[in-house]
Amino acid sequence: MAVMTIGMRVRSRLTAKARSHHDHLKVLVVGMGSITPSPYELVESAARDFRPGKLTKFCERAIPRRTPYAETMTGLRWGILATGGIAGAFASDLRTAGLDLVAVGSRSQESADAFAARFDIAHAHPSYEALVSDPDVDIVYVSTPHPMHHENARLALEHGKHVLVEKAFTLNRTQAEDLQQLAAERGLLVMEAMWTRYLPHMVRIRELLADGALGEIRAVSADHTQQLPTDPAHRLNALELGGGALLDLGIYPISFVWDVLGAPTTIRAVGRLVETGADSEVATVMIHESGAVSTTLSSSRGAGPNAASIVGTEARIDIDRVWYTPTTFRVVRPDGTVQEEYVSEVEGRGMQYQALAAERLVRDGLLEGDILPIAESVAIMGALDEIRAQIGVRYPGEEDDRG
Numbered sequence: 001m002a003v004m005t006i007g008m009r010v011r012s013r014l015t016a017k018a019r020s021h022h023d024h025l026k027v028l029v030v031g032m033g034s035i036t037p038s039p040y041e042l043v044e045s046a047a048r049d050f051r052p053g054k055l056t057k058f059c060e061r062a063i064p065r066r067t068p069y070a071e072t073m074t075g076l077r078w079g080i081l082a083t084g085g086i087a088g089a090f091a092s093d094l095r096t097a098g099l100d101l102v103a104v105g106s107r108s109q110e111s112a113d114a115f116a117a118r119f120d121i122a123h124a125h126p127s128y129e130a131l132v133s134d135p136d137v138d139i140v141y142v143s144t145p146h147p148m149h150h151e152n153a154r155l156a157l158e159h160g161k162h163v164l165v166e167k168a169f170t171l172n173r174t175q176a177e178d179l180q181q182l183a184a185e186r187g188l189l190v191m192e193a194m195w196t197r198y199l200p201h202m203v204r205i206r207e208l209l210a211d212g213a214l215g216e217i218r219a220v221s222a223d224h225t226q227q228l229p230t231d232p233a234h235r236l237n238a239l240e241l242g243g244g245a246l247l248d249l250g251i252y253p254i255s256f257v258w259d260v261l262g263a264p265t266t267i268r269a270v271g272r273l274v275e276t277g278a279d280s281e282v283a284t285v286m287i288h289e290s291g292a293v294s295t296t297l298s299s300s301r302g303a304g305p306n307a308a309s310i311v312g313t314e315a316r317i318d319i320d321r322v323w324y325t326p327t328t329f330r331v332v333r334p335d336g337t338v339q340e341e342y343v344s345e346v347e348g349r350g351m352q353y354q355a356l357a358a359e360r361l362v363r364d365g366l367l368e369g370d371i372l373p374i375a376e377s378v379a380i381m382g383a384l385d386e387i388r389a390q391i392g393v394r395y396p397g398e399e400d401d402r403g
Helices: 016-020 039-048 085-096 109-119 128-132 146-158 173-186 200-210 245-261 352-363 374-391 398-402
Strands: 002-005 009-012 060-063 077-081 100-105 123-125 139-142 162-166 190-193 217-225 264-273 279-288 293-299 308-312 316-319 328-332 338-343
Touching: 077 085, 077 128, 085 100, 085 109, 085 352, 100 109, 100 128, 109 123, 123 128, 128 146, 139 146, 139 352, 146 162, 146 173, 162 173, 162 352, 173 190, 173 374, 190 352, 190 374, 200 245, 200 316, 200 328, 200 338, 217 245, 245 264, 245 279, 245 293, 245 308, 245 374, 264 374, 279 374
Parallel strands: 077 100, 077 139, 100 123, 139 162, 162 190, 217 293
Antiparallel strands: 002 060, 009 338, 217 308, 264 279, 279 293, 308 316, 316 328, 328 338
């Protein structure tokens, strides 16, 4: 028997209300099969046995070792388009989850072969066209730089493949709308790979928000700040490669506040540009339909806290560094009492959760999901367009995209 964590570990200091309503304690349990006692019975027991002032640890049991993804796997066959760093991270997480990765496509046979050898992939293609033409591939992960997303995703859709597209989804809203329309016409899934939304800690946060645990949400803030290469030729600083902090880093906090508060009604942005014309820092203040205020900061020239918070009238959520990866968070009452502490326990980087979500949508015959509908990805690209207009960033060739 091997010890295995069931889904997640939650540590809570429960208020009197929560102790009398212990059904508020929820555990995400995937693919665990028949367990006696069940994970839900363990939660019930943990709630009954709670003692004030003591951290209650539960959801760890000695059980036979078994992949936690077994009951969510669909047999969909994955192909990866491009062989860069993010493609490697995704491939590794697909293997962690036991998903079916069958092909890779690169601009050279040598690169495709090396990637295939590294991840034990059966088919290595010397072009993107060859990858999307492979009859053994059902769904393609597009991992090229964002200026190529539109062209590459369109190629895959035209060849009848479902598509998971790295964020930022495209360069602008016009390109995003084109992919949305093409996928709908072909009856295919096209989905933005905003992997953070699918992580277990974000699932739990949305549960808390839906339950009204924070009261009225008044403010949300998040930053994504890193010290990245300053070479003008690096893709992060080259406008022709979609360079800038906004599309590479800022997409994370902007998508996060959108997830929590919905679309903004007012957007105000300021930024700082480098010698190439790309943005190195971007700050936003947005007002949302409820009246709540959100603030975001992105920077490619300095590493900040990379933390996030959601502030409500009854409590707040503090998400620790690095908030957009598997991490910890706390629900804190106005008097400083910690009501709940969440600790992520995720195998690998966590990119497998978005892949599992995509597989479930295809299995169920759906063209989009509730966590990040394609219409929302399109609208977020529109917001990024507005932010770029306010700070004075325009990419080469956009005149053609926008007509």
